[in-house]
Amino acid sequence: MAATTAIKEIFEALPHIKKVGAKHLWFDFDEEADVLYISLERPQRATDTDILENGVFLRLRGKKVVGLTITGISKKFRK
Numbered sequence: 599m600a601a602t603t604a605i606k607e608i609f610e611a612l613p614h615i616k617k618v619g620a621k622h623l624w625f626d627f628d629e630e631a632d633v634l635y636i637s638l639e640r641p642q643r644a645t646d647t648d649i650l651e652n653g654v655f656l657r658l659r660g661k662k663v664v665g666l667t668i669t670g671i672s673k674k675f676r677k
Contacts, residue, residue: 618663627671634671639664 615623620638627634642664644657653669668674 632670632672634666634668636666636668637664 618638622638622640624637624640625634626637639659642657642659644659644664646658646660647667648656648658650656652674655667655669656663657665657667
C-alpha cells in the first residue's frame, strides 16, 4: 500500500518537474541532517544562493537555477 501511495505522489509531481525543463534531475537525501538536495545540473557550480521561505534555498549560476536545497524535508511532508 505504501508503494502505491508513493507512486501516485510521484506521478502527481511529474507535471511540475517537467516545467523545470531539465533533462536530468539528481536527488540526494541526507537523513541525518534531514536535507534534500535536488540538482538540475551536475556539477552544479552554483555561484549564488537565494534564500526562500521555510528552509528552501535556490542554487543559482548567474540567473540559471541549477539546484534546490530543502532543509527539514521530513517535517514538510509528514502526514
